[in-house]
Amino acid sequence: MKLFRICGAFFFALIVFPVFAQDDSRLQALAESQQWHQLLHVRYHPLTFRTISQNDSERFFLSSDGKENPYAELLADIAAFAQSGLQPDESAQCRFPARYQWLKTKLENNGFIDQPCPAFEQWRDELDADAITLIFPASHINSPSSMYGHTLIRLDRSDERRSKLLAYAVNFAANADPTDNELVFSYKGLAGGYPGVASVMPYYVKTNEYQHMEYRDVWEYRLTLTSEEVDQFVRHVWELQDTYFDYFFFDENCSYRIIAMLDAASERVNLADDFVYKAVPVDTIRALWQGDLVDEVTFRASAATELETRSRQVSAEVLGISRRLIDERDDIDGLLKPLSQTERAQALELAAAYARYLSIKKKQGNPELRQRTLAVLSARSRIPVSAGFDNAPTPQWRDDEGHLTQRLGIRAGRISGAETNTYTDVRLRMAYHDVIDLPAGFVDGSQIQMGQFDLRRWGGDGALRLQNARIIDVLSLSHQTAFQHPVAWAVSFGAERYPWREAELYGYLKVAFGKAWLTDVGRVYGLGEVRMLADNQFEQGYQLSAGPRLGWLWQGEQLQFQLEGNWQALNAGDDTEQRSLEAVLGLRISSNDQLRFEAGRQVAENNDVSAASNQFSLTWNRYF
Incomplete structure (x- = not known):
């Protein structure tokens, strides 16, 4: 040896x-x-x-x-x-x-x-990469893997006349087991239970998935990499094929791996070292801007956005007929008879888009629907006039122009009930956004919070103690429209205390489903919420309760307001009935500073014994 x-x-x-x-x-x-x-x-x-x-x-x-x-x-x-x-x-x-x-x-x-490397050279020539564009399909709150959005790379060719859909895309994603449900997927994604792999595929495969199957708007960021750096990026992608990384949803995710691949392609790029504990996609895009690596930005509206934009450009009569053209089997010409030529073109185009929505989003691609869609398209081809629709406008704010994703808050408050107490909280949230945060750049009515911890010091007591540990808190108030009827939902779990001074910490899981509507005065919603609380302070060590959760939400650029009432009327494991009414007002100070005023009343009743508390607080939030 x-x-x-x-x-x-x-x-x-x-x-x-x-x-x-x-x-x-x-x-x-x-x-x-x-x-x-x-x-x-x-x-x-x-x-x-x-x-x-x-x-x-x-x-x-x-x-x-x-x-x-x-x-x-x-x-x-x-x-x-x-x-x-x-x-x-x-x-x-x-x-x-x-x-x-x-x-x-x-x-x-x-x-x-x-x-000689003929296999690599043939692959490289097929990609024909001349420039690199980072693609950002916007956040999709109803998909655990895409709550924060996603990033991938498109390899653009030098001939601008060739369709970008025929270019190739470089994607990094978890190689998940297709039999895993969303709960298992979320757990494994957080815990590194999946291998993450880099793959190369035609770009139209991904754009079809994000713009049509998931109905997500897409932002495109053309990067300033030189031709030598583009060539090195392609070489490095070849090296990564047939290898894997452990995938972690919160840090070593798609966006982190993409910027690490860009680091490997250029000696002037060093982005990944700034993302040690978390890599939120919009933060990685901000890093590209700070590194002067973005040349130009393009917005591409999803099919859902185009459908809703067009539906706002027609009368209620046209909207109703466009739905009946798909939902009913009446004669098409007869349904269109009350409309003008332009209105008929509008109704038929909306009907065709609605049919595509049903077949993809609702998985109703049955033969009868296909036959009706063909009949609608045939009728549209016989009308020579334009529908006159305007395309969806570019949003005022890009996703990466919103507030930063970490938040530090200092809160001073007062609680009155059986006794009056003052308190001071230090609040740290790792990610990402709640419905009273500054709304620019975020999806209206959506909330995703992870890793929020509140430390409280009561007046006259120098000790700090954990008041709230919010592991995850998701709220989706997607509203009803003429063509889409999403379910509003919420889920949160963690540990918290009741507001009074001597309250003990308990674990909780809260799940809610319902509907939301967008009105001229804001967003209103009604949910049915189920709560599971666990601690020895409850009669049988737990409380399972259910009841209505009703609210009104206003998200303005300068002012944000939410009024929400919750009544947990049905109980098991502990007979204490909980009722609460809370109002929150946010005031924008700067793009990353906010003042927040909160007022609430909470009532607990058990066997005709009632305890009530009123709470008022002022919070300064700094996003960083």
Whole structure:
């Protein structure tokens, strides 16, 4: 064994040192350089205190110690790249073209002989990448994997006349088990239970998924990468194929991996190091702006946005007939008879869009619906006039122009009931938005909060204690429209205390479903909410309750207001009945500062014994 090791070391020396004549300090400096670490996806891990590659596939390394030792991987790669006379596509140069290209530029008199790589060259030529555009399908609150939005890369060709739909896209996503339900998916996504893989596919496959199947608006950010950096990005994507990373929804997600791939393509880009504990897609886009990497921005409205935009441009009569054209089987010409030529064109185009919505969103792609859709399209082809629809306008605010996603709040409050107490809270939220936050750049009526912790100090008491730990809190108040009837829903879980001073901490899970409507004076909603509370303060160690949750929400640019009442009338495990009425007013101070006023009354009744408390507070919120 000793003789074997000596021979191996001698063989390695014959290959490396006569060819490169590089001193060890020079190689050590290369191994410690930022760009070599980025090519290997080597990062410092804040929990394990180790510097290690985030790639978890053995195929990504030539050295057995390469995952943890960038220097050993550098030596192994140099030795492998020096080999010549191999069969086409069999060399390490073909397997790791980005590393090979970088080392060629860094090692003087390297003596490398380019080996034939027809498979890579054919793949590269098929992609024909001339520029890179980052694609951001906006947040989709009804999908656990897309609550914060998603990012991917489109490889644009030099010929602008060719359809961008025929370009290729680079996507990173969790390779999830299709049999997992959304609860299992959420758990595994948070805990790193799925491998994350990079894939290359025609862009029309992704745009069909996001614009039509999921009905999501899309923002396109053309990047300023040079042609050399685009070529290196393509080489690096080739290296990542057939490898995997552990996928974590909150930090090592699609957006994090995309910017890490951009880091690997350019020595002037270093974005991923700023995202240690979380990587929200809009934050990674902000990092691109700060790095002066964005050239131009384009908005592409989803099919749902176009449908709703057009529905607001017609009369109620046209709207009603356009629905009847699909929902009923009456004669089409007879339904259209009361309308003018232009109105008929409008009704038929709306009907066709509505039919597509039903077939995709509601999964009603049955033969009868297809036959009716063809009849509608045929009728539209016989009308020579234009429907005169205006396209959906570009939103006033992009998603990345909203408030920053972390929030620090200082709250001072007063509670009166059996006794009066004052308190001060320090409130920290890791992500991302609630319905009283500044609304610019966020989906109206949507709320996604994760990792909020409130520490309270009561007046006259110097001790801080945990008042609230909100692990997740999601609220979707998608409103009813002429064509779409989404379900409003909410789910939250964590631990909290009742507002009075001596209250104990209890765990909770709250789930609600209902409807929301958009009116001229704001958004109104009604939900049925079920609560599961657990702690020994309840009669049987838990309380299961249900009741109505009603509210009114106004989201203005300067003022935000919510009034909500909740009555938990049905109870099991503990007979205490809870009623509450809360009002919250938000006042915008700047794009990342807000004042918030809150007033509420909470009543608890048990066996004709009633306890009530009134609460008033003022909070300063700083988004960062």
